[in-house]
Amino acid sequence: MQPPESYDDPRTMLAASAREFYRRGWMLGTAGNLSARLPDHSFWITASGRPKDLLTEADFVRLDASGRVLEAADGRRPSAEAAIHQVLYRHFAEARWVFHVHSVEANLCGHFARDGALRLPPLEMLKGLGVAEAEPEVFLPVFPNFVEVAAIAAAMDEAFTRQRPRVPGVLIHRHGLTAWGSDAHAARHHLELLEYCFRYLVQARSLALGE
């Protein structure tokens, strides 16, 4: 019997995405992690400590929804931040791909947040994040960067139980951005649009535009 959805292996696309994000300076020094969920709710995620411009199929680990290792080559360990991906997959049914990167602009923008939220600039670009208002007031959730990843994941779990984020992304202060989508292209677009907002905010502040 055919599976109800494609079980196409996402590792080639994950590796290509990592190379692209590395080239942009968003995954330097082995930083960041990317994952893709399969129809059985297991997910492939980048292995810990691997250079993101040189990933091969062996540099991914498959975990079940509770984080248990199902497949791993050569003793590879999953990203230390896999617990964050688990929380996102658990809360958002439409999240099939999750991209987490560490850009300079994301880390600067964390300082502009107030009460755990960063107001995104009211730009046309927000339409790509599902916001189609003339003067949108949209806030991106910002979480503290606890030393224990489990504490970050728990904070997200608690926050998402209370309120669903308006846009498909979250920022961890002094750490980086995570964005998700229903396929690789959607997740990448969301990541790019939020990073665009971050670059805009940093430049607007440096020009004292007050946004």
Ligand SMILES: [Zn+2]
């Ligand atoms: Zn990270």
